[in-house]
Amino acid sequence: MTPPQQFSALKGVQDIFPPDVHLWQKVESLSREVFSLYGFEEIRLPIIEPTGLFVRSIGETSDIVEKEMYTFPDKAGRSITLRPEGTAPVVRAYIEHHLYNLPSPQKFFYSGPMFRYERPQKGRFRQFYQIGVEAFGAVSPLLDAELLSMLKILLERLGMKDLNFEINSVGCGNCRPAYRTALRDFFSAKLGSLCPDCQRRYEANPLRILDCKVDRCIELRAGAPFITDFLCSECKDHFEKVLSALRRLNIPYTLNPNMVRGLDYYTRTAFEVTSEHLGSQKAVAAGGRYDRLVEEFGGPPTPGMGFALGMERLTELLRETGEIVGPFPDVYIAPLGERAIMEGFLMAERLRARGFLVESGYDGSSLRSQLRKANRITARFVIILGEDELSSGRAKWKNLGDGSQGDVEIRKVEEFLASASPGKPR
RNA sequence: GUGGGCGUAGUUCAACGGUUAGAGCACUGGACUGUGGCUCCAGGUGUUGGGGGUUCGAAUCCCCUCGCCCACCCCA
Numbered sequence: 343m344t345p346p347q348q349f350s351a352l353k354g355v356q357d358i359f360p361p362d363v364h365l366w367q368k369v370e371s372l373s374r375e376v377f378s379l380y381g382f383e384e385i386r387l388p389i390i391e392p393t394g395l396f397v398r399s400i401g402e403t404s405d406i407v408e409k410e411m412y413t414f415p416d417k418a419g420r421s422i423t424l425r426p427e428g429t430a431p432v433v434r435a436y437i438e439h440h441l442y443n444l445p446s447p448q449k450f451f452y453s454g455p456m457f458r459y460e461r462p463q464k465g466r467f468r469q470f471y472q473i474g475v476e477a478f479g480a481v482s483p484l485l486d487a488e489l490l491s492m493l494k495i496l497l498e499r500l501g502m503k504d505l506n507f508e509i510n511s512v513g514c515g516n517c518r519p520a521y522r523t524a525l526r527d528f529f530s531a532k533l534g535s536l537c538p539d540c541q542r543r544y545e546a547n548p549l550r551i552l553d554c555k556v557d558r559c560i561e562l563r564a565g566a567p568f569i570t571d572f573l574c575s576e577c578k579d580h581f582e583k584v585l586s587a588l589r590r591l592n593i594p595y596t597l598n599p600n601m602v603r604g605l606d607y608y609t610r611t612a613f614e615v616t617s618e619h620l621g622s623q624k625a626v627a628a629g630g631r632y633d634r635l636v637e638e639f640g641g642p643p644t645p646g647m648g649f650a651l652g653m654e655r656l657t658e659l660l661r662e663t664g665e666i667v668g669p670f671p672d673v674y675i676a677p678l679g680e681r682a683i684m685e686g687f688l689m690a691e692r693l694r695a696r697g698f699l700v701e702s703g704y705d706g707s708s709l710r711s712q713l714r715k716a717n718r719i720t721a722r723f724v725i726i727l728g729e730d731e732l733s734s735g736r737a738k739w740k741n742l743g744d745g746s747q748g749d750v751e752i753r754k755v756e757e758f759l760a761s762a763s764p765g766k767p768r
Numbered sequence: 769g770u771g772g773g774c775g776u777a778g779u780u781c782a783a784c785g786g787u788u789a790g791a792g793c794a795c796u797g798g799a800c801u802g803u804g805g806c807u808c809c810a811g812g813u814g815u816u817g818g819g820g821g822u823u824c825g826a827a828u829c830c831c832c833u834c835g836c837c838c839a840c841c842c843c844a
Contacts, residue, residue: 652844713804
């Protein structure tokens with residue numbers, strides 16, 4: 343006989359189950375709570391989008407578009423892509439539903455899986471989850487500071503420590519081209535000494551040379567021009583006001599003129615929140631401004647700004663700060679014998695209707711093994727129901743915390759548990 | 769796509785090329801026929817990831833392949 347085929351999850355995707363899933367739930371619920379204080383409302387969007395949406399927003403020559411998208415034709419021959427990021431779909435929906443007619447700024451958050459066909463490593467997956475926010479229609483640098491503050495408050499309430507807020511301005515369509523030219527000029531004489539990757543970057547995206555990790559390239563870029571010295575007066579003013587607001591909020595930040603964002607659509611403010619406790623993929627959140635994107639997609643000129651949190655990286659850090667355990671059963675019902683099993687089954691349903699978390703045995707195993715199981719799942723109480731109890735009408739109860747026990751009328755088990763469990767029933 | 773590391777029981781890991789591949793934990797049962805945790809005892813059909821090769825003999829050496837991990841590229 344051939345053994346049945348065993349399936350396993352695809353490369354780069356993962357199952358999330360207890361106890362880990364409790365961390366995920368905590369992050370999700372706390373995010374909702376904090377975001378709602380700032381007026382962000384949830385938006386739920388498709389996971390598949392037309393391929394062109396990402397090609398045009400992220401940039402045709404970006405790695406994401408060139409080699410990382412899950413793209414396939416549907417049955418009518420349309421090119422479909424599993425979303426590799428969240429901003430472009432939100433922008434699409436914002437324009438498609440004319441949300442710009444509503445009072446500005448419009449603020450949304452989303453949560454869900456993204457897909458990129460990459461080689462997995464620590465903190466990187468092919469299906470990964472992001473919680474993101476996007477705000478439309480506010481040019482003020484105070485919005486930038488407000489989003490940073492909201493993010494910091496969320497991370498603090500999650501108990502995260504040792505985070506570094508790195509910030510930069512990548513300028514706009516007016517000033518960035520001049521900087522690119524200046525960078526190319528700076529590196530042109532050293533081109534032959536740069537690593538092969540950087541020689542490619544020199545052509546494709548010279549800003550990327552700035553965050554190369556090769557020692558030689560790090561040496562060669564000493565003295566390279568800073569983008570902050572090339573910002574136009576509007577961008578410079580905006581950046582200074584963001585930084586000043588951050589100082590007023592007592593939010594510590596690190597200026598990182600070498601930080602460039604991967605996606606083409608960013609303008610002005612760009613930032614990353616990193617942790618040294620992660621692997622090489624150390625950004626737990628990142629975002630920035632995209633003041634031209636809505637217009638480029640056919641909407642009215644509307645500034646935008648947002649960020650996304652990487653769920654796997656976040657929960658990775660939270661796992662180190664202490665396990666969050668799931669709910670424990672209030673009571674385990676241990677029936678002995680056929681009649682008792684049915685009685686216990688009915689009792690379990692009565693107790694659940696009263697708001698108790700109940701586990702119940704119904705396979706007729708010994709009292710010993712049932713108590714062992716109750717102990718293992720850390721039930722607070724055990725109710726023992728055997729022939730003796732059924733004939734006397736009084737069930738035995740046992741408190742697994744202190745070992746105390748006694749008996750109680752079967753009809754009054756609910757009342758007994760309610761008085762013995764503060765806060766229950768709900 | 770590139771480079772490196774690792775695949776042995778449910779799990780964490782042992783086993784100089786040499787008997788029948790072992791141990792902790794977990795699980796199940798018992799000591800205690802209806803009382804958990806602590807203790808003690810008992811319980812393993814593992815294609816040593818898969819395939820091929822070298823050898824009298826391979827978990828161990830070689831080749832191929834699959835998978836996982838880490839790093840690069842890039843990115844949350």
